[in-house]
Amino acid sequence: MAKSTTLGLPPVRPLPRQAPRRRAEWAHRVFATPSVLSLLVLGAYPLIFIIAAALSESSLGRPFQQFVGGDNLASAVADTDVIAALVRSTVYALGVSLVSVTLGVVVALALHQAVAAGSFVRTLFLLPLITPPVVVGIIWKLVFNPSGGLIDTVTRFLGHTGAPLSLLSSTDWAFPAIGVADVWEWTPLVTLLVFAALLGQDPEVREAAALDGAHGFRLFRSITLPAIRGVVAAVFFIRLVIAFKAFDLIVLMTSGGPGQSTTTPTYLIYQAALQQFDVGRAAAITLLFAAVVTIVTIPVAILTRRLQQ
Amino acid sequence: MSRALPSRRARWAAISLAAASAITLSACASPASGEAGAEGEELTVLLISSHEGAAGWLKDEYEKKTGVVINPVIVPYDEIGAKLSLDQQSGANTIDVAAPWYVSIGDLAADGSIQDLTEWIEGDAEIDEGDFIPDIYDPYTLVDGKRYGLPFDGDTHVLFYNKEILERNGFAAPPATWDEYVEQAATITTNESGDGVYGAAVFGQKSPLILGASFANRLAGFGGEFVDSTGAPSINSAEAVAAAESLRDISEYALPTPAETAFGEGNGAWFNGKVAFIENWTDLGVGSQDPATGSLVADKWGVVTLPVGDPSIAPRASLVAGFTWVISGNTEKTELAKDFIKWAASSEVNEALLTSLPPTGIDPNRVSSLESASYGELYPELQEVNRATLSGALAWPTGKNAGQAAQVLVDELAKYLSGDGSTAQETLDRVQAKWEDLLG
Numbered sequence: 001m002a003k004s005t006t007l008g009l010p011p012v013r014p015l016p017r018q019a020p021r022r023r024a025e026w027a028h029r030v031f032a033t034p035s036v037l038s039l040l041v042l043g044a045y046p047l048i049f050i051i052a053a054a055l056s057e058s059s060l061g062r063p064f065q066q067f068v069g070g071d072n073l074a075s076a077v078a079d080t081d082v083i084a085a086l087v088r089s090t091v092y093a094l095g096v097s098l099v100s101v102t103l104g105v106v107v108a109l110a111l112h113q114a115v116a117a118g119s120f121v122r123t124l125f126l127l128p129l130i131t132p133p134v135v136v137g138i139i140w141k142l143v144f145n146p147s148g149g150l151i152d153t154v155t156r157f158l159g160h161t162g163a164p165l166s167l168l169s170s171t172d173w174a175f176p177a178i179g180v181a182d183v184w185e186w187t188p189l190v191t192l193l194v195f196a197a198l199l200g201q202d203p204e205v206r207e208a209a210a211l212d213g214a215h216g217f218r219l220f221r222s223i224t225l226p227a228i229r230g231v232v233a234a235v236f237f238i239r240l241v242i243a244f245k246a247f248d249l250i251v252l253m254t255s256g257g258p259g260q261s262t263t264t265p266t267y268l269i270y271q272a273a274l275q276q277f278d279v280g281r282a283a284a285i286t287l288l289f290a291a292v293v294t295i296v297t298i299p300v301a302i303l304t305r306r307l308q309q
Numbered sequence: 310m311s312r313a314l315p316s317r318r319a320r321w322a323a324i325s326l327a328a329a330s331a332i333t334l335s336a337c338a339s340p341a342s343g344e345a346g347a348e349g350e351e352l353t354v355l356l357i358s359s360h361e362g363a364a365g366w367l368k369d370e371y372e373k374k375t376g377v378v379i380n381p382v383i384v385p386y387d388e389i390g391a392k393l394s395l396d397q398q399s400g401a402n403t404i405d406v407a408a409p410w411y412v413s414i415g416d417l418a419a420d421g422s423i424q425d426l427t428e429w430i431e432g433d434a435e436i437d438e439g440d441f442i443p444d445i446y447d448p449y450t451l452v453d454g455k456r457y458g459l460p461f462d463g464d465t466h467v468l469f470y471n472k473e474i475l476e477r478n479g480f481a482a483p484p485a486t487w488d489e490y491v492e493q494a495a496t497i498t499t500n501e502s503g504d505g506v507y508g509a510a511v512f513g514q515k516s517p518l519i520l521g522a523s524f525a526n527r528l529a530g531f532g533g534e535f536v537d538s539t540g541a542p543s544i545n546s547a548e549a550v551a552a553a554e555s556l557r558d559i560s561e562y563a564l565p566t567p568a569e570t571a572f573g574e575g576n577g578a579w580f581n582g583k584v585a586f587i588e589n590w591t592d593l594g595v596g597s598q599d600p601a602t603g604s605l606v607a608d609k610w611g612v613v614t615l616p617v618g619d620p621s622i623a624p625r626a627s628l629v630a631g632f633t634w635v636i637s638g639n640t641e642k643t644e645l646a647k648d649f650i651k652w653a654a655s656s657e658v659n660e661a662l663l664t665s666l667p668p669t670g671i672d673p674n675r676v677s678s679l680e681s682a683s684y685g686e687l688y689p690e691l692q693e694v695n696r697a698t699l700s701g702a703l704a705w706p707t708g709k710n711a712g713q714a715a716q717v718l719v720d721e722l723a724k725y726l727s728g729d730g731s732t733a734q735e736t737l738d739r740v741q742a743k744w745e746d747l748l749g
Contacts, residue, residue: 254568276713
């Protein structure tokens, strides 16, 4: 006979805790499986493949022929062209990102102010973004073409009579010229994201600040910027990663030249893997490049998180 | 009176006879080269964009002869090797036949992406190996003693000149040496660049098939070699240094700018009559006469063999960008593929491609097609300059890592031409060191 409680109520049977807990654990596992699988397929597998290729003699048709240890990495580190490309790419990425974000914020503010401009102008600003990169490269190559390109035609119209301006053939100006095309292509993305952040601002705060006498740059610095700085930082981070990946414009506009002046790690990786069939070297450069990108982007990511908080 | 119907047996006999006759007739109609193929079969053929015209011709003619459907896959010239290799390595195996740059066949063979055809080629008398231009045949097909294909496009460079521009600037004849070439180009550019006319279009974009070709043309003219008679690299020789310096000298007077000039830019300027000289494949002459190309220089051009370093040196051909028929490593249609490439590399087909309009971009690969009456009748000047391939043409190294070696040379030359501060000798010494590692 079961013991009765002091209140005369029937005894409470302990809940069968094990079964629900197991069910909950299984449910957690089932729900987590897609994420884990995605991580393995999209992250771990390519990384392991690249590391294995970097540590082996691998060609395009026959990967992992022979283990060579750190030979590929040592060879890549000793190659002055590889190191120069890593430095060049970092400077380029930081430069075009800064310009893109600055211009993008300015354009977004202008659009936000000019409400009357409406969706037509906003769509117009997005045109470069929806233009295929191949077309962007061809357009800008034609713009910079020294034999009858836009710049050549304009400078001649303005009275220039000497040798034509050949920006893409200048070791000093070729990369800035590619940067102009890059900024033209990607600034609309910055504009779009910052514009969305501006729309999310509380208009009452702006109105209150305006009533207190804040206008123009003061209003931007004290009210608008603090409200959108988290988004701006995040956009800078995204833009930085996109700029590091620059490849199509370089192939189309300069093929990495003149000399090596526009050769980036992405171009070297393409050359090594698909033109020279040396996948081991391509993987070694990829690892070095990944390390550089990580080192440069981590501080930006930390800053972004702080500003968002 | 009604006619009696034939019996069932008689009807079957008639149908069988008709079927047998049809099979016999179709077999008789098929040429020898079509024996491996059968109506309705398909063959996928990988070619570069410059060979698109040839691809159309080959497709139509082979289908007419055999009933086999040819599916051409066209890719940019610098992607054909990677495309073939990835197709085989990935297991897709969609490509049966390809015509890659001959320099890449060593790497493709090392990867198992193409088949060793030595036994078949040696055992099939119809291929007529002896008729291939000797200076083309071995470099284009032979790696470490094994034969991996048959020559498709001879592709040697010659010097085209615009007669009107030379005449306007007081030159009675095109240059015989590279120094004269620079002098004439400099004069023309000085006189006419204000009107958009330049002395020369120089292919200088950083690619082995472009800048590499311009260097190879000069190396041939100065009497140099990429590798010596034992196969060891000799790229820092005095002749190679002279070739690099000559290339730097012309850059100043060339169509702006050599670093940006590839086939499209150079050929466009030539067809528009904006350059006096262009080093190009012999088929440019066919295109120059073809109204469909928009050429403004029809009947205004001449062609000579490439200049030389010194008048005492005999002109040589430079095999800058030849292409070779190969059979992919994993194709299940090897016999059909063999039949196709044997036909496509035959003398008759090469002769037809040389003179076909619209231009097919194909140069001679056989002695018989080079010397054919039809080629000589239509393009006597081209036939004459192409005879340079018959004596001591300069070919790139082949074998494993040859593609990487070509790229190393081009990267270093591009740095030298962009003014990195190195001398030609220092530049080529660096290339020599890297080539010794790559080519042994």
